[in-house]
Amino acid sequence: MAAKIFKNYIGGEWKASSSGETFKNINPANKKEVVGRFQQSTARDVKEAVAAAAEAFPAWKKTPAPKRGEILFRVAESLVKNKEKLAQDMTREMGKVIKETRGDVQEAIDMGYYTAGEGRRLLGETVPSELNEKFCMSVRMPVGIVAAITPWNFPLAIPSWKLIPALVAGNTVVIKPASDTPLSVHHFVRLMEEAGLPPGVLNLVTGSGRGVGTPLMDHAKVNMVSFTGSTETGSLVAQHCAKRMKQYSLEMGGKNAILVMDDADLNLAVEGVIWGAFGTTGQRCTACSRVIVHKKVLKKFTNLLIKRTKTLKLGNGLNEKIDVGPLVNEGQQQKVHEYVKIGKEEGARLLTGGSYHRSGGCRDGFFYKPTVFADVAPKMRIAQEEIFGPVLSVIACRSLDHGIQIVNDSSYGLSSAIFTQDVNRAFQAIEHLDTGITYINASTIGAEIQLPFGGTKGTGNGHREAGTAALETFTEWKSVYVDYSGKLQKAQIED
Numbered sequence: 001m002a003a004k005i006f007k008n009y010i011g012g013e014w015k016a017s018s019s020g021e022t023f024k025n026i027n028p029a030n031k032k033e034v035v036g037r038f039q040q041s042t043a044r045d046v047k048e049a050v051a052a053a054a055e056a057f058p059a060w061k062k063t064p065a066p067k068r069g070e071i072l073f074r075v076a077e078s079l080v081k082n083k084e085k086l087a088q089d090m091t092r093e094m095g096k097v098i099k100e101t102r103g104d105v106q107e108a109i110d111m112g113y114y115t116a117g118e119g120r121r122l123l124g125e126t127v128p129s130e131l132n133e134k135f136c137m138s139v140r141m142p143v144g145i146v147a148a149i150t151p152w153n154f155p156l157a158i159p160s161w162k163l164i165p166a167l168v169a170g171n172t173v174v175i176k177p178a179s180d181t182p183l184s185v186h187h188f189v190r191l192m193e194e195a196g197l198p199p200g201v202l203n204l205v206t207g208s209g210r211g212v213g214t215p216l217m218d219h220a221k222v223n224m225v226s227f228t229g230s231t232e233t234g235s236l237v238a239q240h241c242a243k244r245m246k247q248y249s250l251e252m253g254g255k256n257a258i259l260v261m262d263d264a265d266l267n268l269a270v271e272g273v274i275w276g277a278f279g280t281t282g283q284r285c286t287a288c289s290r291v292i293v294h295k296k297v298l299k300k301f302t303n304l305l306i307k308r309t310k311t312l313k314l315g316n317g318l319n320e321k322i323d324v325g326p327l328v329n330e331g332q333q334q335k336v337h338e339y340v341k342i343g344k345e346e347g348a349r350l351l352t353g354g355s356y357h358r359s360g361g362c363r364d365g366f367f368y369k370p371t372v373f374a375d376v377a378p379k380m381r382i383a384q385e386e387i388f389g390p391v392l393s394v395i396a397c398r399s400l401d402h403g404i405q406i407v408n409d410s411s412y413g414l415s416s417a418i419f420t421q422d423v424n425r426a427f428q429a430i431e432h433l434d435t436g437i438t439y440i441n442a443s444t445i446g447a448e449i450q451l452p453f454g455g456t457k458g459t460g461n462g463h464r465e466a467g468t469a470a471l472e473t474f475t476e477w478k479s480v481y482v483d484y485s486g487k488l489q490k491a492q493i494e495d
């Protein structure tokens, strides 16, 4: 059966790209299965989409925010209704296991319910004036036309972090989803259309970074770029936006660590580390790729960890019994294997994994065995660079301070965690770990949408997503002074 062809969505119409070409979206658990064909779009399509977003902007901005919120609330409702189908399609295009793709859809639902309510808040401030009969307040205005460039590891959740707050705040949007996972965004956009989003308010253009991403962020009418992806690409986004004085928010890599103290519940810590390191096959920017263990419990912890790692079942994520799905594509599989070679060359000790997994029906997928290295030194490349796969480094530490120093010795600062029973140690860790997110007695993954999401150092550029923080990204402040004295009053000037 020929694969279904999916179209772009521009100005309220589903249409083919001007290139007349499409690209394949394949199932990483079985590369012979084509999930669909998507438009290989061009700068011309981008131009059309931005023009549609520009045309729709004045009316959308004028639509009362509570009304905008109502549409997004209906989107959340239809995500609930379609959750299972969305999750199954997501597993087919991205590979992560069905429990996790349900979670991904759930995160978008949470975002919808939470952020639709912003339509009735969009809180500003009122403050006293230094003059009599004068009123001071700040209100939020949309930024304008937003370009959303989204990754493949959270095919629906991350687009929801961008689209829902951007739209409720009155912006119009052009989204370019990752080429590995355009189907989930296609579904999302369709649900937006069905919920009554007016034509042009949200536009979808699929294609490559060069063919779509670059012309989109360079377009003169795009006011803001919201990007999640690699640090390498993020830095390019920053350069392009800086040249044109655009706003941009970047959400990039991580090299997240879990500290395991000598007083920790070791079984709990092992579960946390397994979930953080091998959940989503290690393909989260919050994934735990370093576990820093107090030397007093190092041996015991490592033994428990290896035993547990070996119980993980690999396979097609649509099977409920599978723990670990494939990597998203062949390039990622090769990259992970390259890092395993680097780890060995650097002198780390491979305890388990370290090879492709092809047995048990996995021959045609991009599977890689959950891998653990011991004797890792903090400066080794496997302990410094983001691998984005199921590779965990075990590092020894002498004390809490030493452990914190190792965690912070990273160019990234997204998520961190500590397992300890000692409240003093927990609070010291909260104070000194230089990351945007810190967990106590939990893994590095699983952030909830009502708090800000993002990180320090090379992880981002100071922005946060989700929570009320999202509004900072997608709105401009306007300060308003209303003088009702009937005379010209002058602030700061003494008469």
Ligand code: UN1
Pocket: 107, 153, 154, 283, 284, 285, 286, 287, 444, 445, 446, 447, 448
């Ligand atoms: C990501 O890895 O890019 O906190 C996002 C988490 C998820 C989101 C991860 N809620 O792990």
